[in-house]
Amino acid sequence: MPRLEEGVRRKNIRALESCIKSNHGLLVGWLTKKVGNHDDASDVAQDVYMRVYRFANVEVIENPQALLFKTAANLAINELKRRGRILRRHVQVDDDSVAGQVAELPAEGPTPEEVVDHKQDIDAMKRAIGALPEKPRAAFIMNRFEDKTYAAIAVELGVSESTVEKYMMDALKRLRVRLSSKQGAAILPLPRKGRRGKTGKS
Amino acid sequence: MMAMNKNQDREEQAASWVVDLFSGDNRINKNPEREAWYSEDARNADAFDKLKSLVENLDQVGEQALQEEWERELHAEADARKRQRWIAGFSSLAAGLVVAAVMTVSMWVGLPEPVSYETGKGQRSTIALADGSVLHLNTDTRVTALLEDGERHVTLERGEAFFDVKRDENRPFFVKAGKTQVRVLGTEFNVRLGASANIVSVLSGLVSVSQKSGDESVAQEIVQLHAGEQAEHDTAQQMAVVESFDEGAVMAWRSGKAAYHETPLSLVVEDLNRYFKKPLQIADASLADLPVTGTFNVTDQNVVVDALESAFSLMAVKRIDGVILLYARET
Known part of the structure; x- marks a missing residue:
């Protein structure tokens, strides 16, 4: 060294x-x-x-x-x-049977073009989150990446739960505008383990 | 034009339902209204799914985003400390000067930011908040105030404070003291953080006392207090004992006094020690339950000790480390 x-x-x-x-x-x-x-x-x-x-x-x-x-x-x-307290989605596997894990594997590796695209998407995503206004960004990050409920976020930010919902709404709308302009590219799901999937129609 | 509005509405609705889905609140993870909206129109489902997967897709940058956010948090805290040190420099000056300094700071900063105020042992201070409310801090007290457009928040981090809240129907005023949360529109009340219970005493108006348990549920209202009522809120038991109270005794501190009525000496000592750098300590266990009635001027510890000695047949001995030991006087 x-x-x-x-x-x-x-x-x-x-x-x-x-x-x-x-x-x-x-x-x-x-x-x-x-x-x-x-x-x-x-x-x-x-x-x-x-x-x-x-x-x-x-x-x-x-x-x-x-x-x-x-x-x-x-x-x-x-x-x-x-401790498994945060970012659980990244390792959580919905179905942990062998069949489930095999099903999670991509059929083919990404092509070089896809790798480049992916890197650009990653940068765009990071920038989009970083560009959010302070309060909506804090609420969004706590909710999505620290797995905190709106009630917990409200306590931490010292605001009401309905204010937290307003922040989330604001964050989501801004992210949608920024990230769906490039038609489809940024919202294409990428192969990775353990996407936590619950649809609205559960 | 009509169709466009419809689509905008749909996008707006989709966002609001995705927000609903992410609340983390299990009660509404299954929301029949949301599900009805979802299956009502394929375009609804499409807008919802698109936004939901867009957001879920961001999970892959979660770690980096969190890392950046936490770095920002640390830098912000470091900056806030620098500011606080600057404000703290003024707090030893007269209360009037503190008010002027704080007002200058908040005007200068412009945006709502939490501001902290502190008193040391034996100090008192009066703070005028920008909304017209006035805070009186008792000895060894720390509060942080954040005045937002829609809500006003003060956290009592330590000690005791009297709140004279300027009435504003559209801007509820919240006081957080440990797990006790108080909500008012405009009232006068006193809050004291205690070891086993927090005490809220109301002089005028209506005060709602509630508690947040853990980090999951919304605040549970424990009790509503009217003028002349006092709640001793035991947060471990999640309950409050409501009584009428002696206004003179509770408010005595505002004029630098402490008043007791048939209070055991052990509690009197504990209460008085909030004001003194050199604590009192009962040396004879037999004295602990001695009933004390009287009003003490807490601005001078020597006068307090003299009064205790002469009125209650005690003898005070100063130990080498400054602690003042109270003995029963041999008669």
Whole structure:
């Protein structure tokens, strides 16, 4: 592993240390909200610090706070995924019999064109979500990716449930406008495991 | 033209039914109205399915979207802390100055954003909110206020506060204190966060006290309080004891006093310690139930200790760590 010149490395570490010091309380507080208790939050925070330290030995860090937050967000997601608390749809298989799993497999691999298209779709989707106004975006992400009910989101955002519904409505309409303009491309289901499927006609 | 409106309506309806489907509320996961609309017209079903699969398709960028959102959250919190430190610098000044500073901040920021106010031990403070409501904070108290267009929210995070809420029919005012939620339109009431129960005391108007249990259900109304009524809301038991209350005693803190009537010394000490950096402690267990009646000026701890000593035959001894031990005086 390449190492940085000693002076640069020290400067790196010093900047990181002072950044950790001033953000430790904030990070543990935020992690406690995400992982549910202070002890686990402290563990995750320690893990974050260890990783950024290792990184600081080999790379110049331009913005220590941004790196710290990126790592914290990433490890918090990993921790909740490990517990199966979030993003469950991504691994959940409706039918877990062997036949069901075989049925989930695509008949053929994607063609190179499809791979390129897919990558563009992915970017478009990310940008569409990122471009939502703050409150609708927060509500949408909590509902879809953190599996939170509108009631829970209402508590977290400090608004009524009907306001959460308004945010969701707003988010959905904006996403529809942005993503269905490219006729069909972005809404073509892609081969992947475990799409949670309940239709309105259940 | 007509057909176009119909289609717009259909798209609008589809969106609203997809929102309904995603509520996460099992009661409406099967919604007969939605199902009827769905099977009524193939175009309805098509609009619904298209939007639903568009949204579900976004699950594949869920992790990245969540990562970005959480980073944004952290950066926002870091920025908010910087702002708060700036506001906190003013809180040690006179209340009037705090009000002026906070108003300047909210005018300067423009958008509704949560703002926090805090008092230390022994401090009191008065805050004028932008909607005309006034908050009085007792000792060691922290509140966060968020005034939105349709709703006003204040969270009592610690301590005790008196709310003089400006009446606005179109903008209900919510106070959250632990698991206790209070909803009013315009009233005067006091809320105190306690270890086992939160206490809501109403001076005027009507106050609805409810509780959110866990994160799934809507707030359950526990009780409605009228002027002169007080609820001791035990959130663990999800119940409240409603009584009339002594307005003088509950509101004494507004003038820097604490009033007790036949209150056991143990509770008096616990209550007084909210105000003092150097806590009182009962050293003789036999004193715990000693009934205390009287009004104390809590702005000066020495005066309080002197009064306790002379009126209740106690002896106060200061321990090396500053704790003031109360002994029964040998007679």
